[in-house]
Amino acid sequence: MADWRDEAARAVVVELGHARDGGGWLVLGKVRPLAAEGWYAADLRGRWIGPEHLVRLCVAGAAGGVSVPVQESRMRAGVVRFRVAGPLPAGCDRVWAEVASPRDLRRRVADGLQAIAEAPLADQLAAADLDPVPGGEAPEEFNAEQKSAYRACLEPGVRLVWAPPGTGATRVLAQAAEDLAAAGKSVLVLSADEELVAKFAPEPPAVNPELTSVLDDLAELDRVVARVSFVDEQLAGYDHEEFQALTQRIEHEDRVGELETELARTTELHRTATVRLEETQAALRAARVERGQVEYERGQLEKAAELITELERLTPEHSLSKVNPAHRRLTREQARLSELIEEHLAAAHPITEADINRLDERLTRAERALDEAARVESDAYLKVVALRRHILKARANGVVSEEDRQRHAEQTRRALADLYAEREDLQATAEDRAARRNRLEQRLLWLTEQAIQQHREAEATAVVEGRVVVTEAIPDRTFDAVLVDRAASLRLADALLAVSRAAGTAVLFGDFRLPGPEVRPAKLTQTTAVRTWLATDVFAHCGIKTPEAAQEHEGCVVLRRQYTGERALADAVAYGFLDGDHESVPEIVLVDTLALPELCRPHLRATGWSPIDGLLAGRLTEVHGGQGESFGLLTGYPRRLGVELAAVRDADPALTAAAGTPRALAGLRFDAVAVDLLSATDTTQRALLTAGVAAARRRLYLLADLGAVKAAPIGSALGAVNALRLQQAIEVRQAADLLTPVTTGDIADHLARARESVWLWAPWSEEEVPDLLPAVAAAVERGVDVRAVLRPDGNPLIRALRGRGATVIRARTAHRKIAVIDRRTLLFGATHLPVQGERAEVVVVREGPRFARKLLADLPTEEQRLDAAVPEPRRDRKRVTATR
Structure with missing residues (x-):
């Protein structure tokens, strides 16, 4: 009898020949930033790629090139969420992944089965020989069945746990794995459960600070590039020299009125200054005349002053005897001088020295006033001349039009002159930035390769050295205990391969009421080996196909108590206990x-x-x-x-x-x-x-x-x-x-909003929508491509729609009352039959480009294919061809 390893491996090889290939590095999709800083997402919903296919991720452009390593990622329901070490450089807008194809995964299983040597627990399970559930201690917070499942995980042997939804299987798995690890045991948990993955996930490798620095530097360069693009966009059609000239013209024109007002004011000031100058000149002349009229008296007073000085000098310092001859001479001289002084003073009378001083001061003030008046008049004159010159220059530039003013105001509002200066500065450093970017990108390539290698080594280390390893892939390593989650959905061959990694304990949790293993294509199940080792789950293999069989089997724990979920409905359709x-x-x-x-x-x-x-x-x-x-x-x-x-x-x-x-x-x-x-x-x-x-x-x-x-x-x-x-x-x-359907009257309103295309399948009649044909004609006149699909059964709408410019496509099957507008707005006509109330013709409106694309892809829309599928009578063919 052939060993089960060979039989299971041959079954996998049969499926392997039909499995999808195409692994390696693939573009997963566009990057979508998330609210959390540094986190992004890619939408893989509807594609064949699952979490088991993703080996490692990076972010790059559509054609590859510069890439950024992903530090951490998780996939749920077809959406990959991931974190990177810094801002993404411009152009890095696609998620790339190293992908293991379904064929790669099945090949690994086949190779793994053939490489199994000693695996007593797997041999035991292959023989459908389960160990009884042991007794012993268990956490008090568990119910009786959960305690049994927990003890099954801690004792040697191979066992099953039937865990319907909401019965706490994840909680038991987590506690058992944690306690096994605390006891020094190595544990493999084969699961994709988010709670288990998060609980036992190893710490991701530390981020290289240089990688963050390089990404920050590239982001700064990207901001400069974006700024350059923005500035160039803003300056499109801008002429800086023209702007400067126009600025000067506007300034000059705006100043003409001010200059003329200032000229009038300055002219008046000059006139006043001129009058003042004349007045000071007259005052100076009068002062000089008056001063000249007392020149004789001034001379007499000056002589008297000289004699008085001499008289004072003749006064002896000491008293002399009156009989002294010298005294007598001195007395005679003094008398003579006094007499002369009196004569001069009498000649100057009535003018006094004070009068002379007053006239001198008046003359000085007149001279100063004349100097000031002359300066003011000169300044005013020069200003008048300058203003006249500015006015003539401003008027010589021509009149600025209102259009020029509006254009200048808009350019000023947008600060285009400042942007022009900024562009000059940016262009001056363009070569330096390009060289720096090249250096940074080359460094980033090396850092990305290094980070990917570090992640690969960290993953390998976690699998080899980790105390608790939670994964969907079956590693090539022996563990003290193997705990399998959702085992009922696994192929028996995969379950056996997982159990072969257990040295002492293997427990498989699952629910055979949920969908079991899937074999593609389904026709392969006609092969006995495939049906036995791939299309059969581990519970069925052990003879457990009913609730009664599960409860009676000594090697199967049944979790009965449900903590979450709708128990009544679940019991009624699947469980019953x-x-x-x-x-x-x-x-x-x-x-x-x-x-x-x-x-x-x-x-x-x-x-x-x-x-x-x-x-x-x-x-x-x-x-x-x-x-x-x-x-x-x-x-x-x-x-x-x-x-x-x-x-x-x-x-x-x-x-x-x-x-x-x-x-x-x-x-x-x-x-x-x-x-x-x-x-x-x-x-x-x-x-x-x-x-x-x-x-x-x-x-x-x-x-x-x-x-x-x-x-x-x-x-x-x-x-x-x-x-x-x-x-x-x-x-x-x-x-x-x-x-929330609407009335058929809204159809024409939606057609009126069409801008590119309208597709109609067996559209509403004129009685149902009176405005349909006018709306179609208006759309055609706007340049909208209107196409209608109808059956070639004499429908009067064919002629009416063609008469309005629509392209009519005849099809054997024309699905009724559907419209797609601009490939994103869908209208479905229906008859509403409420439980109470009157029936009504309504329209259900839905917005969605993907929904519209799917409908356009599934419903017939190609005129040539439709005409080929619905041949016309021979007598009409020439006429139709001529019309086309």
């Missing part, structure tokens, strides 16, 4: 689509989706995104997923919503979850409801037809929903209340 009375029960809302039947009809057999899929997905995303809540939509049909995901992405700028199958979103929880139960089988509906209960925290939407729910048989998935509805445990809301 859950226990617990908890307050955190999500609110269940049944969204009834019965009143909008036309929107629920599949619009393409190839894709199978109907408008209601995207409309409700987008609207619920808006509602909860606006409240800061996360939202997830579960569908059982991957072909319908494209339109739902497109609508979700349109309505989710915060990147907190997701749409996918239960398998794709397994293990994720959202504040609100919508489960698409429309057109699903009972088996699919059970899987969707089970997954929805596991994923919803606060609210669970059930998208269904209320009529189908009421008519569902007891024991079916919808029957369980109906039972809860009858117990008033479910709120029923109409889809129309969420979508």
Whole structure:
């Protein structure tokens, strides 16, 4: 008998031949900055790349080149969030990843299975031989079943734990791993659970300070480049010399009035100064005449003064005897001088020396006044001459037009002259900046390679030396204990490979009521080896397929008590044994689509989706995104997923919503979850409801037809929903209340806003929308490309639309009453059939470029393909060709 290793490896090799290739470095998408500083995101929703495929990340341009290493990253629901060491350089706007393709991952499993040597626990599990659950101590806060699961993790052996949603499996896993590590044991936790990853994640490598410095320097250069671009943009069409000349002309013209006013004032001052000069000249002449009239008297007074001086000199210093001859001579001389003095004074009378001094002072003042008046008059004259010259120069530049003034005012407001000077300075340093950038970019390349190598070494060290390793990939190392989360979704071969890494203990947690392993393509399950080792989960392999089998198996712990989630619904559709009375029960809302039947009809057999899929997905995303809540939509049909995901992405700028199958979103929880139960089988509906209960925290939407729910048989998935509805445990809301349809009269208003294109599928008739054809004609006149898809069955709209300039495309299947405007606004016509009230023709409007692109891609829009698919009668073909 062949060893299980070889059989499992051969099964993996069979799948390997069909697995997708294309690993290596790939562009994941555009970088989107987040609110937290240094954190960014990339949207991978709808792509095949999952967290297990990402090896390492960096940020670069669309063509590669300069790159920045990612310091830390996490992926949830198709959105990668990551942190870098500093600001991203200009041009680094794409997330690049080294990706392991699905073929790479399957090859590693095959190689790992073939390389297994001694693995007694894996041999035991391959033989479906589980060890009994041991007794012993356990944390007091655990319930009885959780204590059993905890003890199973601490004792040697291989065991299973069936953990329905909300029963605390993550809590048990975390505590067991922590206590095993404290006891010196090495532990592998195979899980992608965010709580476990965060709890045991190793510290990321320290950021190289030089890397941060280089990024900061490049950011500064980028700011300069951005400033240069801004300045160049602002200066487009600006002529600095013309601006300066115009500035001077405006200044001169604006000063003419001021100069003329100043000239008049200065002229008046000059006239006054001239009068004053003449007055001072007359005063000086008068003073000189008056002074000249007393010249004789001045001479007599001067002689008298000289004699008085001489007389004073003759006075002896000592008294002489009167009989002394010298005394007698002196007395005679004094008498003579006194007599002469009297004669001179008498000749000058009545003029006195004081009169003479007064006349001298008057003459001096007159001379000074004349000097001042002459200076003032000269200054005023020179100013008058200068003003006249300025006025003549200003007038010689010509009259400035109002247009010139407005242009100058706008250029001044925008400070273009300052920007011009700034550009001159920036251009002077352009070569230095370019050289510096080149040096920094070369250094950044080296630092990025170094950082990637450090991360690679740190990851390898964490796997080799880490006490607790939490990962989705199975490392090539033996651990004392291996704990597997969500084991029921793993292929048996993967589960065995994980258990082969356990030296003493292996415990696999999972829920076999949730989606199990998936094999692609599904036809491979026709092969016995594939069906045994890949399409079978570990619980089924051990004979555990029912709740009874799980509870009876001595090697399986069953967690019964539910702490979160909707227990009644989960019990009714999947479990039947859950226990617990908890307050955190999500609110269940049944969204009834019965009143909008036309929107629920599949619009393409190839894709199978109907408008209601995207409309409700987008609207619920808006509602909860606006409240800061996360939202997830579960569908059982991957072909319908494209339109739902497109609508979700349109309505989710915060990147907190997701749409996918239960398998794709397994293990994720959202504040609100919508489960698409429309057109699903009972088996699919059970899987969707089970997954929805596991994923919803606060609210669970059930998208269904209320009529189908009421008519569902007891024991079916919808029957369980109906039972809860009858117990008033479910709120029923109409889809129309969420979508808020409008009247058909708004169609023409939307067409009036079209600027590029309009697509119409089997549009409304003139009776339904009287303004439709005039709105089409007006759009065509504005240059809008209007195209209408109709069946070639004599529809009068064909001729009417062509007459208004629209391009009419004839198709075998024309889906009714759909419009796409400018590839972003969608209009869906429907008949509203409320439970109470009259039926009405309404329109549901939705904004979304991705939703519109998906619809345009799925619905027929290519004229040539349509005409080829719908051949016309031979007699009409020539006429149609000629018309074209």
